[in-house]
Amino acid sequence: MKVYADHAATTPMRERAKAAMIECLEGYGNPSSIHTAGRLAAMKLESARKEVAELLNCRPAEIYFTSGGTEADNWAIRAARYGAGRVVTSAFEHHAVLHTLEAMEREGTRKITRINPEPDGILDPEKVAAEADGTTNLVSVMAANNEIGALQPIAEISRAIKKSSRSLMVFHTDAVQAVGHVPVDVQKMGVDMLSLSAHKFGGPRGVGALYCRSGVTLDPFLFGGGQERGRRPGTENTAAIVAMAVAMREACENMTTAAEYTRRLRDKLVDRILEIPGANINGSMNNRLPGNINCRFDGVEGEAVVIMLDLAGVCVSAGSACTSGSGEPSHVLTAMGQTRRDAYGAIRITLAETNTEAEVEYIADQLAAIVKDLRRK
Ligand SMILES: Cc1ncc(COP(=O)(O)O)c(C=O)c1O
Structure with missing residues (x-):
């Protein structure tokens, strides 16, 4: 049996998004051209923008x-014009945020404060607010963690930091894992900037968006033509952008049913995993993306399990796709207080509404056999 259970790494494209993309690829206008073909492409682009904005509740x-x-993460962090103050972030952000901040720290342009989450993988808003003082110009906290699926209290963090500090502070959230899976509304969340990526909700890889509240000055990150109101030059990838909007609409409209189904499937698999001796679930089971499981088995290396599962036809990952292969244990799990040894044991299984009960049973059977086998070696 072939089972894809690595949806946090990337998702298969939705059929409607694929069809919209192909239709768009058959056209060839440049949205900046003033002739009919160009105007048609520009119309498609603007209607996709309207769609994405409506789904996020912004303009x-x-x-x-x-x-x-x-x-989107690099741009938000480097180019929002918020002065040269301190940046407050969590220690378990995606590397698109953490490595950008590290580069700025090396360049001497920013001082960074990284806050560890609680052992269940959730940040305490008061701890963030306590650090976000008068010298802080940017706070960046992810909406959902890519390894353990932990949903962060973004609205509470926004209220806490805005209560305790100056209004000049910009609040950015990396919502790449959240959009299309849990409700995301920039007004309710109280964020000034938000990053998203199409391939996490059934859109194509290589396209995303940055929401930037009007009033926050966003300097260009790249220089060239006048696209994206002069802020993000380069001929737009119209077909991918149109497909992203179609995928986002479908994901948001089906969210409740998809989440209920996926959560039920996930919980069934968690129950089966916990029947395996020495099995542990990493992170809170309460505030978690519906399809996410992050677990470890005492005395067993995560990467070995991933390889054996792959041989059995099952795609999952060890930690995140970005850290696997790096040789380092997950920075997410170590920030939660786990030992390096335990963190090396982590495997991430991420399900979606396209998975079936039979697939979950197969994963559980394979896991039980593989763990037993590896312990014997
Ligand atoms: C939380 C988070 N942020 C950012 C990214 C990077 O997004 P992209 O793959 O579109 O560059 C990812 C991808 O795994 C992610 O999970």
């Missing part, structure tokens, strides 16, 4: 299309 002029989540 179309507050949406900038990017090449994905990494670019």
